[in-house]
Amino acid sequence: MPYHQFDCSKCISERLHHAVDKEPNENLTDALPLGYLKTIPGTLSERGCAYCGAKHVIGTPMKDVIHLSHGPIGCPYDTWQTKRYISDNDDFQIKYTFATGMKEKHIIFGAKKELKETIKESFRAFPNIKRMTIYQACASALIGDDIDAVAKEIMNEMPDVDIFCCHSPGFAGPSQSAGHHVINIEWVDTKVGQVEPEITSDYVINYIGEYNIQGDQEVMQDYFKRMGIQVLSTFTGNGSYDDLRAMHRAQLNILECARSAEYICNVLRKRYGIPRMDIDGFGFKPMATSLRKIGLFFGIEDRAEAIIEEETKRWQPELDWYVARLKGKKICLWPGGSKLWHWAHVVHDELGLEVVSVYTKFGHQGDMEKGISRCEAGALAIDDPNELETIEAMTKLKPDLIATGKRPGEVAKKIRVPYINAHAYHNGPYKGFEGWVRFARDIYNAIYSPIHQLSFVDISKDEISQDKGFVTRQ
Numbered sequence: 001m002p003y004h005q006f007d008c009s010k011c012i013s014e015r016l017h018h019a020v021d022k023e024p025n026e027n028l029t030d031a032l033p034l035g036y037l038k039t040i041p042g043t044l045s046e047r048g049c050a051y052c053g054a055k056h057v058i059g060t061p062m063k064d065v066i067h068l069s070h071g072p073i074g075c076p077y078d079t080w081q082t083k084r085y086i087s088d089n090d091d092f093q094i095k096y097t098f099a100t101g102m103k104e105k106h107i108i109f110g111a112k113k114e115l116k117e118t119i120k121e122s123f124r125a126f127p128n129i130k131r132m133t134i135y136q137a138c139a140s141a142l143i144g145d146d147i148d149a150v151a152k153e154i155m156n157e158m159p160d161v162d163i164f165c166c167h168s169p170g171f172a173g174p175s176q177s178a179g180h181h182v183i184n185i186e187w188v189d190t191k192v193g194q195v196e197p198e199i200t201s202d203y204v205i206n207y208i209g210e211y212n213i214q215g216d217q218e219v220m221q222d223y224f225k226r227m228g229i230q231v232l233s234t235f236t237g238n239g240s241y242d243d244l245r246a247m248h249r250a251q252l253n254i255l256e257c258a259r260s261a262e263y264i265c266n267v268l269r270k271r272y273g274i275p276r277m278d279i280d281g282f283g284f285k286p287m288a289t290s291l292r293k294i295g296l297f298f299g300i301e302d303r304a305e306a307i308i309e310e311e312t313k314r315w316q317p318e319l320d321w322y323v324a325r326l327k328g329k330k331i332c333l334w335p336g337g338s339k340l341w342h343w344a345h346v347v348h349d350e351l352g353l354e355v356v357s358v359y360t361k362f363g364h365q366g367d368m369e370k371g372i373s374r375c376e377a378g379a380l381a382i383d384d385p386n387e388l389e390t391i392e393a394m395t396k397l398k399p400d401l402i403a404t405g406k407r408p409g410e411v412a413k414k415i416r417v418p419y420i421n422a423h424a425y426h427n428g429p430y431k432g433f434e435g436w437v438r439f440a441r442d443i444y445n446a447i448y449s450p451i452h453q454l455s456f457v458d459i460s461k462d463e464i465s466q467d468k469g470f471v472t473r474q
């Protein structure tokens with residue numbers, strides 16, 4: 001019986017098939033939970049919306065751009081210092097947030113005038129920035145404000161300015177994943193091919209599906225540079241708007257997060273004949289294999305081998321120190337999408353951890369399939385659990401650590417399951433050889449933190465009384 005029986009399935013019976021226990025020797029179809037469906041009314045999803053996927057995951061890591069939200073002020077909050085895609089442009093894109101701040105009267109009379117004024121005011125405030133992206137939020141999409149027409153008017157009035165319009169309101173799909181798709185296609189359809197780059201190497205790539213979380217992109221860029229490879233653009237971490245308009249001139253697209261960015265790779269292959277190569281920057285072995293693949297493609301295998309040798313020599317001893325202390329610890333891997341299958345096997349093979357549960361928040365069936373096929377038998381596979389299910393899973397599985405986002409992470413912390421942030425990281429970058437050691441170190445620090453020696457209340461056993469306004473032991 002692969003389906004996992006949650007107590008809360010009594011309340012929300014549709015959730016029953018969203019969780020399975022991986023059993024030995026069963027075929028994969030029986031072992032797959034349902035996923036990537038509309039959120040069930042009555043359950044509290046941790047998912048983001050399609051606007052969030054377009055703007056906050058993919059759009060805003062672009063560094064030299066005013067990112068403007070056309071909608072109420074609440075929508076863009078996530079871009080204001082709460083994100084983690086740093087840049088070498090003094091983090092311009094996460095320092096400021098821009099919005100038209102639509103109000104009730106705009107819903108009735110429209111907000112095109114406000115949009116135009118806000119665009120001009122934003123460019124006036126930052127005269128060195130000549131590029132802008134406008135994101136349609138639910139409110140402006142519902143009333144049908146024509147953001148493209150306004151952008152066109154501005155570009156006619158201000159010839160040194162270029163504007164990209166993204167049409168991915170929150171309701172455009174079941175989760176952030178729909179927004180990834182929309183912005184991929186709109187970018188390649190409306191912007192790629194407009195700029196001719198300067199080619200400075202015989203080996204030219206786009207690095208795609210990489211968002212420079214705490215510097216991941218910079219670690220990888222350094223390897224590419226040492227191999228003599230020119231990175232024409234990064235889609236989109238630390239990426240420049242105009243570099244990304246020149247993507248059509250690369251010889252190869254290197255794809256890291258297939259969940260969020262395979263769409264643009266596939267169009268670039270079809271339209272411009274640029275091949276796609278999927279790589280994996282997490283873990284020593286996947287990283288080495290990726291560098292070898294790239295080296296092989298360009299006929300520069302020796303350069304790849306030199307980096308692998310140097311980096312392994314430098315970082316292996318530190319990794320070994322952590323592995324000796326992490327061996328056998330139980331971990332729940334609950335990231336958003338593709339990190340599940342990027343990590344599921346390497347945390348076991350390279351860090352010695354036992355994966356007791358895998359999940360995706362918004363992954364497609366294929367993401368879960370890859371994740372579950374790479375983790376050990378006995379693991380609980382679950383799609384987008386609500387808070388009650390999270391508490392139950394933590395209580396039953398008793399993991400030593402959960403790697404997840406801050407929403408389930410905070411729930412886990414309340415029942416004293418150590419948590420590290422799988423999205424924003426704790427002290428990343430986590431990619432590359434040095435990044436993998438940082439990942440091991442953060443896991444070690446979380447598990448061995450002395451704070452866990454303190455006595456605590458187990459809320460899963462109803463030991464809580466809050467009637468005096470604070471939590472006490474019964």
Ligand code: CFM
Pocket residue numbers: 053057176211213257258259260335336337338339340422423424
């Ligand atoms: Fe790709 Fe991502 Fe992810 Fe993703 Fe994300 Fe992210 Fe993630 Mo958070 S693009 S699918 S929508 S690897 S923001 S950088 S960490 S859920 S697993």
